[in-house]
Amino acid sequence: MHVFQESANFDLYVSGFWWILRLTLVSTVFALVIGVILAAMRVSPVPVLRGFGTAWVNIFRNTPLTLIIFFCLFGLSYVLGLKLSDDLNLNIFWLGVIGLSAYTAAFVCEAFRSGINTVPAGQAEAARAIGLTFFQTLRIVVLPQAGRAVIAPLGSVFIALAKNSTIVGTIGLMESSNVMKELINANGDAVIEIFVVFAGTFVLFLVPIGYLFGWLANRFAVRR
Amino acid sequence: MSEQAVLYDHPGPRARVRNRVLTVVFGVALLALLWWIYSRFDAKGQWEGSLWKPFLRAGTWTDFILPGLWNTLKAAATGMVLALAFGLIFAVGRLSNHWWISVPAGVVVEFFRAVPLLLMIFFIFYGVPFLIDGPVEAFWAVVIGLTLYNGSVLAEAFRAGIRAVPSGQTEAGYAVGLRKGQIMQHILLPQAARAMLPVIVSQLVVLLKDTALGYIVAYPELIQRGINELAANDLAQGGNILIPAAIVVALIYIVINSLLTLLAGWLERRTKRRGKAPRAEGAVPVIVDDGSGTGLGTL
Numbered sequence: 001m002h003v004f005q006e007s008a009n010f011d012l013y014v015s016g017f018w019w020i021l022r023l024t025l026v027s028t029v030f031a032l033v034i035g036v037i038l039a040a041m042r043v044s045p046v047p048v049l050r051g052f053g054t055a056w057v058n059i060f061r062n063t064p065l066t067l068i069i070f071f072c073l074f075g076l077s078y079v080l081g082l083k084l085s086d087d088l089n090l091n092i093f094w095l096g097v098i099g100l101s102a103y104t105a106a107f108v109c110e111a112f113r114s115g116i117n118t119v120p121a122g123q124a125e126a127a128r129a130i131g132l133t134f135f136q137t138l139r140i141v142v143l144p145q146a147g148r149a150v151i152a153p154l155g156s157v158f159i160a161l162a163k164n165s166t167i168v169g170t171i172g173l174m175e176s177s178n179v180m181k182e183l184i185n186a187n188g189d190a191v192i193e194i195f196v197v198f199a200g201t202f203v204l205f206l207v208p209i210g211y212l213f214g215w216l217a218n219r220f221a222v223r224r
Numbered sequence: 225m226s227e228q229a230v231l232y233d234h235p236g237p238r239a240r241v242r243n244r245v246l247t248v249v250f251g252v253a254l255l256a257l258l259w260w261i262y263s264r265f266d267a268k269g270q271w272e273g274s275l276w277k278p279f280l281r282a283g284t285w286t287d288f289i290l291p292g293l294w295n296t297l298k299a300a301a302t303g304m305v306l307a308l309a310f311g312l313i314f315a316v317g318r319l320s321n322h323w324w325i326s327v328p329a330g331v332v333v334e335f336f337r338a339v340p341l342l343l344m345i346f347f348i349f350y351g352v353p354f355l356i357d358g359p360v361e362a363f364w365a366v367v368i369g370l371t372l373y374n375g376s377v378l379a380e381a382f383r384a385g386i387r388a389v390p391s392g393q394t395e396a397g398y399a400v401g402l403r404k405g406q407i408m409q410h411i412l413l414p415q416a417a418r419a420m421l422p423v424i425v426s427q428l429v430v431l432l433k434d435t436a437l438g439y440i441v442a443y444p445e446l447i448q449r450g451i452n453e454l455a456a457n458d459l460a461q462g463g464n465i466l467i468p469a470a471i472v473v474a475l476i477y478i479v480i481n482s483l484l485t486l487l488a489g490w491l492e493r494r495t496k497r498r499g500k501a502p503r504a505e506g507a508v509p510v511i512v513d514d515g516s517g518t519g520l521g522t523l
Binding site for chain 2: 045048049061062116128133159181185195199202210
């Protein structure tokens with residue numbers, strides 16, 4: 001383990017995963033909020049809202065994330081002149097958050113929409129019959145039931161988000177995969193060791209989280 | 225559509241007015257946003273005809289975009305075949321009755337599902353050459369990375385599909401005297417493959433999108449040829465085609481992936497309608513949502 005005994009290398013390793021953790025957490029919040037709004041739009045009575053939701057999902061779901069992140073750098077930053085922070089790294093970080101959130105929100109929206117479809121039609125009909133409005137139906141009756149059905153899919157969406165956050169490295173953030181590349185190039189004799197540590201860190205975090213979501217999904221499953 | 229319409233009543237006079245107001249307000253806001261983006265691009269001169277003219281030249285397509293698309297499809301097709309084989313082998317391996325097969329197969333699948341694709345590609349492209357004392361072609365770095373990751377996801381899909389086949393099928397197989405391998409081959413796999421077809425197709429869409437990462441290791445796929453090299457070539461002639469090229473490439477990806485997603489949706493409706501295949505719903509909650517065409521893997 002001589003590579004990681006050098007404090008400079010160890011600090012690089014920590015900072016790489018610190019970026020990943022921050023990207024994942026911040027994007028999770030935005031993706032969840034945007035995704036739920038998009039899902040509500042896609043089932044709403046207003047055609048323009050439905051069309052907007054559908055367009056968002058189809059555009060972002062079918063474009064490679066690499067290209068979306070690329071657009072965030074060249075389109076948002078260079079052409080539109082969007083500047084989110086004076087610090088170069090933080091600026092890239094926020095551009096990455098925008099790309100990851102917009103992309104992941106499309107998948108969150110689809111997860112919720114398929115969750116809404118698992119709620120029996122009788123539930124919404126009963127809600128309407130007692131005079132609830134669209135928002136009340138959605139908020140009080142449908143979404144709480146749909147929310148339980150989407151725990152497992154949302155779990156895989158967010159695990160994927162954690163892995164996808166490495167792609168922000170392609171526009172120059174020194175996150176874990178770029179750090180690994182650098183360490184490999186500097187320490188050709190310890191390639192396996194470096195890979196095992198970086199891949200192992202992801203496995204160590206993501207596999208238990210995957211099982212946790214599976215357990216939660218069973219725990220909260222709606223019995224019908 | 226019928227499930228969704230159930231969420232709200234047929235609009236009365238007040239609801240109609242409200243919906244109309246919402247339509248106008250949101251529509252205006254959306255148009256304003258689009259106009260703002262358009263005018264900012266315009267201010268930077270991105271809509272000037274000279275930037276878009278290169279797309280009328282045959283060379284732009286035959287020298288850059290089409291070869292890039294060809295390489296993307298080549299990597300995707302190779303990756304798809306290998307990932308399907310990988311998935312099949314490891315799904316069956318994980319269901320084996322021998323712990324010395326099922327445990328290692330499970331470890332491999334869980335490991336590669338949790339490791340980001342970019343990390344895999346970097347390891348294969350930059351790390352493996354130190355181990356084998358020779359370079360690794362970018363094509364194989366991309367294809368092997370795609371195979372290991374998507375193969376593991378497919379293995380889980382296959383396994384869930386096999387487990388969703390009613391146990392009576394296996395018992396009937398034993399009753400007529402088939403062996404374990406024969407039951408897997410003749411009874412379980414065909415039914416599982418049919419039930420899981422939509423999931424498999426959406427994972428293949430994910431695989432196609434992930435080939436885009438190839439440009440990080442300079443594999444000449446659609447982004448590398450169609451954006452980076454095209455823009456570099458254009459820059460040498462005094463142009464600035466980067467953003468238009470990126471827009472064109474994005475449209476190509478959207479069209480191809482939409483077609484594949486439509487195919488997945490069509491397959492899903494078709495399997496549901498015939499109702500012969502065992503339905504995976506409920507039995508395998510983790511995978512089911514993949515079936516909605518969300519293609520979670522890469523996501």
